[in-house]
Amino acid sequence: MKEIILQTTVKVCRYEELDEEDRFLVDMARNAAKSSYAPYSRFNVGAAVKLDWGTIITGSNQENAAYPSGLCAERVALFSAGAQYPARAVDTLVIAARNADGELSRPIAPCGACRQVMLEVESRHKRAMRLILFGTDCCYIIEGGAKELLPLSFDSGFLEG
Numbered sequence: 001m002k003e004i005i006l007q008t009t010v011k012v013c014r015y016e017e018l019d020e021e022d023r024f025l026v027d028m029a030r031n032a033a034k035s036s037y038a039p040y041s042r043f044n045v046g047a048a049v050k051l052d053w054g055t056i057i058t059g060s061n062q063e064n065a066a067y068p069s070g071l072c073a074e075r076v077a078l079f080s081a082g083a084q085y086p087a088r089a090v091d092t093l094v095i096a097a098r099n100a101d102g103e104l105s106r107p108i109a110p111c112g113a114c115r116q117v118m119l120e121v122e123s124r125h126k127r128a129m130r131l132i133l134f135g136t137d138c139c140y141i142i143e144g145g146a147k148e149l150l151p152l153s154f155d156s157g158f159l160e161g
């Protein structure tokens with residue numbers, strides 16, 4: 001039987017090792033987590049999107065008493081970016097999270113639905129986004145974008161047959 005090996009490359013570094021521009025973007029995401037509305041999970045997530053021309057848009061998770069009506073930080077930021085600057089590709093997306101004990105020590109991993117939305121943004125603009133997942137112990141950098149986090153993914157190509 002034939003095998004297909006799917007590989008994901010994740011670079012690992014400490015926050016202090018990031019360059020100044022990335023640290024700034026990471027700090028935007030960390031700050032955005034503070035404006036999260038998460039009275040149900042008490043899990044606060046922040047996202048910062050840097051567009052291809054440098055504009056930064058942030059988002060945070062917004063929960064609802066009817067649970068599924070809420071939205072993750074990544075999608076709040078990406079949809080806001082798409083609504084304001086529909087022609088611009090995403091260069092970098094940073095995610096950071098905190099709970100009642102403070103910031104998470106290990107890098108936050110985006111949920112499956114957010115990965116699917118990231119993928120759509122990438123295919124829409126024909127450009128992979130760089131992902132930085134923040135943790136106080138270390139950060140993960142995925143240069144290859146959402147495709148690396150969602151192999152064998154469903155995309156518009158299937159709709160065309």
Ligand code: THU
Pocket residue numbers: 038041043044045060061062063070071072073074108109110111114
């Ligand atoms: N959440 C995000 O905003 N992003 C993620 O990547 C994971 C989960 C939110 C959804 C919900 O408001 C809370 O975190 C707990 O799942």
